[in-house]
Amino acid sequence: MITACHLGPTPYAEGLRLQEALVGAVADRRTGDWLLFPDHPPVLTVGRGGAPGGLVADRAMLAERGIEIFDVARGGDITWHGPGQLVGYAICDLTRGRDLHRFLRGLESALIDVLAGYGIEGTRVEGRTGVWVGERKIASLGIAVRRWVSYHGFALNVAPDLRFFELIHPCGLRGVRMTSVADLLGAGAPALAEVRERAAQAVARRLDLGDVRWVGRDAVLEAAREAATAVAVR
Amino acid sequence: MPIKIVVPQLGESVAEGTVSKWLKAVGDRVRKEEPLVEIQTDKINVEIPSPAEGILEKIVVQEGTTVLVGTEIGQLSGAGEASESDVAAPAAMTSAAVTQAAARAAAAVSAPRGAAGATATAAPPVAPARPGAASSGNGGAEIEERNLSPAVRKMMRENNLAADEVAAIRGSGVAGRVTRDDLMQYLQSRTERPAAAPAARAAAPAVPAAPPAFLAARVAAAAGGPREEVIPFSKVRKLIAENMVRAKHTAAHTHCFDEADMGAIVALKKEWGPKLEAQGTRLTYMPFFIKASVIALREFPWVNGEVRGDSMVVKRYYNIGMAVGRDEKGLIVPNLKDCDRKNLVQIASEVNDIAARARTDRLKPDEIAGGTFSITNAGVYGAINSSPVINVPEVAILGVHKIVERPVIRDGQIVARPMMNASIGFDHRVVDGELAVKFLRRVCEILEKPELLWFYA
Numbered sequence: 076m077i078t079a080c081h082l083g084p085t086p087y088a089e090g091l092r093l094q095e096a097l098v099g100a101v102a103d104r105r106t107g108d109w110l111l112f113p114d115h116p117p118v119l120t121v122g123r124g125g126a127p128g129g130l131v132a133d134r135a136m137l138a139e140r141g142i143e144i145f146d147v148a149r150g151g152d153i154t155w156h157g158p159g160q161l162v163g164y165a166i167c168d169l170t171r172g173r174d175l176h177r178f179l180r181g182l183e184s185a186l187i188d189v190l191a192g193y194g195i196e197g198t199r200v201e202g203r204t205g206v207w208v209g210e211r212k213i214a215s216l217g218i219a220v221r222r223w224v225s226y227h228g229f230a231l232n233v234a235p236d237l238r239f240f241e242l243i244h245p246c247g248l249r250g251v252r253m254t255s256v257a258d259l260l261g262a263g264a265p266a267l268a269e270v271r272e273r274a275a276q277a278v279a280r281r282l283d284l285g286d287v288r289w290v291g292r293d294a295v296l297e298a299a300r301e302a303a304t305a306v307a308v309r
Numbered sequence: 310m311p312i313k314i315v316v317p318q319l320g321e322s323v324a325e326g327t328v329s330k331w332l333k334a335v336g337d338r339v340r341k342e343e344p345l346v347e348i349q350t351d352k353i354n355v356e357i358p359s360p361a362e363g364i365l366e367k368i369v370v371q372e373g374t375t376v377l378v379g380t381e382i383g384q385l386s387g388a389g390e391a392s393e394s395d396v397a398a399p400a401a402m403t404s405a406a407v408t409q410a411a412a413r414a415a416a417a418v419s420a421p422r423g424a425a426g427a428t429a430t431a432a433p434p435v436a437p438a439r440p441g442a443a444s445s446g447n448g449g450a451e452i453e454e455r456n457l458s459p460a461v462r463k464m465m466r467e468n469n470l471a472a473d474e475v476a477a478i479r480g481s482g483v484a485g486r487v488t489r490d491d492l493m494q495y496l497q498s499r500t501e502r503p504a505a506a507p508a509a510r511a512a513a514p515a516v517p518a519a520p521p522a523f524l525a526a527r528v529a530a531a532a533g534g535p536r537e538e539v540i541p542f543s544k545v546r547k548l549i550a551e552n553m554v555r556a557k558h559t560a561a562h563t564h565c566f567d568e569a570d571m572g573a574i575v576a577l578k579k580e581w582g583p584k585l586e587a588q589g590t591r592l593t594y595m596p597f598f599i600k601a602s603v604i605a606l607r608e609f610p611w612v613n614g615e616v617r618g619d620s621m622v623v624k625r626y627y628n629i630g631m632a633v634g635r636d637e638k639g640l641i642v643p644n645l646k647d648c649d650r651k652n653l654v655q656i657a658s659e660v661n662d663i664a665a666r667a668r669t670d671r672l673k674p675d676e677i678a679g680g681t682f683s684i685t686n687a688g689v690y691g692a693i694n695s696s697p698v699i700n701v702p703e704v705a706i707l708g709v710h711k712i713v714e715r716p717v718i719r720d721g722q723i724v725a726r727p728m729m730n731a732s733i734g735f736d737h738r739v740v741d742g743e744l745a746v747k748f749l750r751r752v753c754e755i756l757e758k759p760e761l762l763w764f765y766a
Contacts, residue, residue, distance in 0.1 A: 076670070104668045123329035123347060123354045148330075150352035170665050173589060174320025175353045204352040220355040221344070223589075285671075 077108045077167075077284040079275040080295045081268075085113035087120070087145055087156070090164065093299050094226040097166045100302035102222035109166040110228075110278055110287070111295060112271050117157035117239060119144045122217045129153035132242040142242070149227035151204070151217035153243045159235030159255070161270055165228040165278065169220065178282070179204060179216060182229055185277035186214045189231070192273055195259055206231075211254035231274065233257065233267050312361050314383040316348055316376060318589045319355060326350040327375040328382055333365045338490075339385070341583075346382065360583040361385055465492070545639040556701040560616075560736035564696040565746055569753035571712045571727045577759060585654060595631060596657040598684050598709050601755040603627045603648045604765055606682060609748040612740060613681050615702035621739045630683035630700055631660065633667040634690075641667050642700050644680035684709060688729070697734045704739050707752065708732035729756075 082090070090113045100106045119142060121129065129152050130144075137144065156162050169178055183199060186206045190197040190213065197206040197213060206214035214231040234257035244251065257264040275287045316326045329349040333339055345359040363385040370382040542550065556562075574597050582592040606613040606627060614623040630644035643663045648656060666672050682703055687695040688711035697708040708731065715728040731753055735745040755761050 104665060107669050122352070123349050124352070148347060148354055148356065150329075150349045150354040168665065168669065170662060171671070172320070173318070174322055175355065176320055176322040176351055179351055179353055216352050218353040220353060222356075222358070225353075 076286050076288055077110050077275075077279050077282075078106075078288050078290055078294075079110040080112065080290050080292060081271060082111055082113040082292050082295065085115060087115050087118040087143065090115065091145070091147070093295065094164055094166060096299035096302040097295075098221050098224045098226050100298065101166055101168055101224045104168075105302065106298055108168055108284060109164070109295070110275055111164040111166070112275075113162055113164065114158065115156040115160075115162060117142050117155065119153060119155055119243060120147050120149075120217075121145070121153045122147060122149045122151035124150055124152045129244050130242070131244060137242070147217075147219070147227065149217040149219040151215065154215050154217065154230065155239045155243060156230055157235055157239055159233055159257075159267070161231040161233050161267060161274060163228045163231075163274060163278070165218075165225055165282075167225045167282065167284070168223065169225055170223045173223070175218075175220065178225060179218060181281045182216055182218075182278065183214075185274065185281040186229060186231055188277040188281065189270060189273050190256070193256060193260060193265060195256065208254055208259060211252045213254050213256070213259075231256075231270070233270050234264055310387055311366055312363060312385040312387075312583065313381045313587075314345065314357075314360065314385060315587055316378050316380050316382060317357060317587055318378060319348070319350055319353075323350050323378060325375055325377050326355075328370050328372050329354055330372060331368060331383075332356075335365055335368055337365050339363065339365060359385065360587045363387060543639065545641070549639050552701070553698055556698050560699045560701055560704070561738045562696075562699065562734055563737040563742065563745070564732055564734050565742065565749060566694065566730060566732045567746075567749045567753050568728055568730050569756040570717070571729045571756060573759050574756055575712065575727050585657065590654060590658045591661055592657050593660065594709070594712075595660050595684070595686065596653050597756065597759075598686070598707065598752075599629050599631070599645065599648055599656050599660070600653055600762070601752050602629060602682060602684060602707055604755055604762065605748055605751040607649065608751060608765070609744060611744060612705045612735070612748050614704055614739075615681070616704060616736065616739055617702065621704075624681045626681065628679050628681045630680035630703070631664070632683065632685035632697075632700075633664050635668050638668075638670075641672070641677060642680065642683055643667050643672050643676040644683070646679075683707070686710070688712070694730045695732060697732065699734050699736055701736075704736040705745065705748075706734045707749075708734065731756075 082093075085093075090111075093111070097106065097109055101108065117140075119130070119137070121144065125146075134144070165182065167178070169175065172178070183204070183206055187197040187199075190206065190208070195208060195213075197208055200207050204216055205212050214229055216229045217227050218225050219227045232253060232255035234255055237253050237255060237258065240253045256270065275289075279285060279287045319326065326348040327350070328346060330347040332344050332346060339345055339359040339362065341360070341362045342358045344356045345365070346357045348355050348357055365383060366386040367384040368382070369384065370376055370380065376382065574594065578592055578594065578597070585592045610623045610625070611621065613627060614621060616622075626647055627649045628644040628646050629648045630642040632640060632642050634640055643666075645651075645656065645659050645663060651659070663672070663676060680700060680703060683700040683706045685695070685697045685706060686709045687697075688709060691711055693711050693713060695708045695710065697706045699706050710730045710732075712727045712729045714725045716723050717726050717728060718724075719726070731749060733745050733749045755765075
């Protein structure tokens with residue numbers, strides 16, 4: 076079983092804190108696996124694969140527009156998150172298979188399944204982790220692992236304003252163009268909520284996690300709070 | 310002896326990794342389990358904990374360089390103090406396991422069968438009496454102390470620091486643990502405002518110190534809640550209840566006890582634990598118990614089987630069950646298949662995996678069926694002996710316990726040895742006392758002299 080939650084509006088820093096608390100709880104086997112869907116305001120994050128030069132826009136301009144930049148401990152390079160994008164944090168116990176690449180491929184497969192449901196053929200490109208439609212990238216992945224528990228996850232472009240990606244060279248890849256479900260389907264594009272529902276199912280299926288149990292934001296905050304208390308008690 | 314830091318196994322399909330970030334600089338002191346370096350492979354960034362306590366002596370592979378799994382990327386200098394203390398505290402296990410064990414101990418599970426075999430290490434560090442700690446005398450302090458490193462505990466003893474005093478320090482270590490540096494800083498700040506604190510304490514006895522947060526929470530719940538509560542059995546609880554009653558009604562339960570000098574196993578675990586850990590497998594005592602049991606079972610086949618009607622079925626395969634306690638979720642006994650065909654490392658890895666999945670309800674049905682013999686470790690919660698209930702239709706169960714330094718006689722001299730009591734619960738219908746005693750003695754013998762594996766395994 077995996078517990079899923081649509082967190083709603085979540086500043087990036089808050090999402091990070093939440094994940095760190097839950098990673099500890101999962102590692103200590105105090106909770107099962109989580110799949111969290113935050114709605115982040117526009118934000119840029121740089122993974123450990125980030126090389127200088129990934130950022131196109133100048134920092135003053137970003138500050139002016141209120142777009143924060145975070146250095147995070149996930150794999151991968153620079154990326155953008157924001158409205159219209161389905162961001163999924165997968166906080167999963169990886170001790171079962173103990174194979175990090177298989178986990179990554181599982182998430183990719185799940186996203187490819189979701190796209191297939193809308194008649195979009197998503198593909199893998201060797202050496203360029205993520206999901207691609209033709210030459211364009213539609214979903215990015217970046218995972219962090221601590222004590223054999225994953226966090227961070229994936230970002231699927233459902234209907235974001237793709238101009239945001241002009242601020243960066245997505246994933247540090249020059250000349251990469253992004254696309255989205257809405258871009259490809261036009262008026263027939265599904266709502267974010269529906270994609271979220273299907274993504275959760277697909278992830279559970281591809282990672283062999285059984286049923287998806289949806290909970291409210293309060294339940295997640297409560298679990299994180301408990302995890303933090305447990306840490307304090309130590 | 311420097312300890313090598315290597316790129317650990319990150320999965321069958323992962324051949325190489327890139328050093329993405331050193332979290333410590335050369336010369337920094339690190340504790341065992343403290344995040345040390347990050348390795349990136351594909352789009353996954355993995356935090357690697359330190360395999361031991363020591364000082365980061367050398368960075369062999371710089372950030373941004375990609376190397377094969379198993380490559381040495383740095384060196385840790387001798388863990389001197391930590392390794393010494395390890396002998397005294399064979400339970401220096403990973404922080405996760407400590408937390409679990411502590412949490413369970415706090416839950417005060419009394420049934421011996423509620424023992425988790427998985428983390429199988431028992432033996433909370435035996436700290437000599439600490440002046441000052443006696444006054445605190447609550448369970449909270451005990452729990453807190455188990456999560457402190459041997460070095461920190463030593464410092465506490467030397468400075469007469471009570472456990473609850475240390476508990477109040479904000480730790481900078483993993484999961485807020487109090488580190489040596491934290492303690493040094495605290496001691497310094499304490500001497501800077503001389504004797505103010507003790508004086509204040511003595512002068513105002515009327516205001517009791519606030520209990521730790523978790524204690525307060527528990528006390529409040531007890532005071533405010535109803536005096537009784539009716540909690541219907543869960544499905545699992547119903548099954549456990551039925552099994553226990555059936556076991557007690559059908560098998561002619563009898564118990565006997567022995568003890569083993571665990572010195573050799575403690576040393577083996579100390580030496581090999583960090584090496585296996587570096588390869589991604591946490592080593593507990595359970596794999597040793599399983600291995601020793603399998604060898605003894607092969608010599609005493611009647612102990613490995615089941616009663617079926619009026620027949621005894623002797624089994625020539627060895628599926629060893631281990632009791633996993635899961636707090637309120639209830640006991641479960643998954644078994645590891647064909648343990649006679651697996652080496653210790655394979656068993657260790659499977660023990661960790663199956664225990665983890667037992668706790669998160671991810672066992673496959675065949676993993677809780679088809680066992681031929683079981684082991685239960687009540688030592689995880691601190692027990693030094695138990696009379697375990699047989700996992701029927703099996704005919705015997707081995708109980709293992711806390712490893713405790715005890716005075717014993719060797720060559721006419723009183724010496725301290727890490728001793729462990731072992732017990733066996735057996736079905737006297739088919740297993741005679743003589744057989745049970747001989748079998749148990751053999752298990753203990755193999756634990757005491759692991760070199761017997763050379764000759765009999």
